[in-house]
Amino acid sequence: MTVKYQPVNAQESPRFSGIKTFMRLPYEKTAEDVDFVVAGVPFDTGGTFAVGTRFGPEAVRSVSSLLKPYNPGLDVDIFAYCSGVDYGDLDVNPGYIEDSYDRIANQLKPILDQAIVPILIGGDHSVSLPHLRAMAKRYGKISLVHFDSHGDTWDTYFGKKFSHGTMFRRAVEEELVDPSASIQIGMRGGLYGPDDLRDAEGLGYQVIPADRLKKMSAEELGDAIRSRVGCQPVFVTFDVDFLDPSFAPGTGTPEIGGFSTYEAQQFVRELKGLNLKGFDIVEVLPDRDPTKITALAAAGIGYEFISLIAWNKREKEAEVRAVLNRRR
Template identity: 70%
Template sequence: MSKKYEPIDSLHSPRFSGIKTFMRLPYVKTEKDIDFAVIGVPFDTGASFAVGTRFGPEAVRSMSSLLRPYNPGQEIDIFQYCSGVDYGDLDVNPGYIMESYDLIEKQLESLIDHRVIPILIGGDHSVTLPHLRAVSKKYGRISLVHFDSHGDTWDSYFGKKYTHGTVFRRAAEEGIVDPSRSIQIGMRGSLYSADDINDADKLGYQVLSTDQLKKLTPIELYELIHLRVGNQPVFLSFDVDFLDPVYAPGTGTPEAGGFTTYEAQQFIRSLKGLNFVGFDIVEVLPDRDPARVTSLAAASMAYEFISLVAWKKRITQPMSEMSAPVQT
């Protein structure tokens, strides 16, 4: 890598100034000289209840200006080891889910071919399916680590196979995710029937409910996940309704009894060393949260994703191969 992209120095340029990119990274559409790209996916046609998550990427970027390069929770200076950009938003076709899937998958292809790790900001959870399709084209059948309050393994909504509640059934059926090496974490809330509980199990996913997770430490969770996924390529998908509505009121289908932002940070930080090839965070609905608490939480989780990328880079690449930053 000959050069490095990093955020504007907020000690010289106030964080409230400038165009709102993620963490104030340079807005560059490139696959070269980068380890990760933050990418907005402003699509919410797959939502079954409240809509408006098409505005999620914009809101998350705005609150991300508060984030700084050194992550004390993971004890790493991200841009000492990584180069990254804000790639902007992917083009979608509002109201047309299949057409948008094709657009999303195609636009991710070149980045993933160059082994750039996408940090994707939705959008409703339906967009995870083309994310997984794009990653699977490069890496084959992948493992899924899925934080959510819902399993999203229903067969259909209103007779339609493609919604934000059917993503992980379709991913299993298409063979792009290996359920036997995947785990869903944080399931809770009311269901249509007792049979819903067994949907994910029948597909082969390991399911960890909120009640079960509350009994585990972050290290115990890591050990359970590592045992499940091993060294397989891993995609992490995080729905903000994993968090309790107190911490993420701006989402379309909130469920009481969830987790704090601190707990979620600890769970993600514990996942150091897994073979991550992509991440997304979805279901931020900013119009339902005027205080932007949810957007800040989502930006902070995406920051932890990037820190995992840097941590893995630190243990695999000698310092002598690190390069000077690009001035922005």
């Protein structure tokens, strides 16, 4: 196939040159001739402790220039199958969470109307709610695959319904997700009480805490996810505090006892074959990490997401060819 949009060739243009887009993709605000778009969502008014994740998209783009088009872990040459662009940042209204939610969801509509897969870089985790609102308008109730150290199913924070700790309760209440086909992965750390975990299960989510996940292989997790979501459309959300602070110190609410970037790669690769409709990566707080390893981790997870899109497209094309060959 002819791919219209792909990264700048690093053997023709040094990686340290040019405007910083994700993976050195063309900066194009287009929904034509693309399979995926990468977009920043620079909003952090939903944060309850440290803020500054509005600068996350910029940091992730900056370090992503080292990413290369062939993913050996999934054995896929991304741009042999996919066309993609850096769509730039979605417009938000700093300080006004509900207005920003409306803006974010509305800007995703023309992308989703074309069945393009968005890869969204936050921003605090509260932005997942407008992402899910847009997804549900396009696809109906969606399955959520949620990597995090926190369940984010509080009812309120200081009496308010919207924060980065409440959005996955709101998503059930607003009938955006199908909790019976959704799964939360990696929860750990101190809680206000046992109800913090029970609340998520009471809403219908399956929860795999970190202690249980530590005893599972990547393949076992993949089986659990596939069994849970089936063929339903899937949205994947990845909070960088799923990772241990030694791998991702630049985040607002870190929890010890987490996972390595290698483990995260293996877990995410197990999503291949799912009906993947969108992704987000959230909670990169660059001011807390001058080493930039948190942004590097987030860029790497975004790369795995793009690779999954290419892997799925390759397999689908192979299935179509096999059907046509049988008919001959």
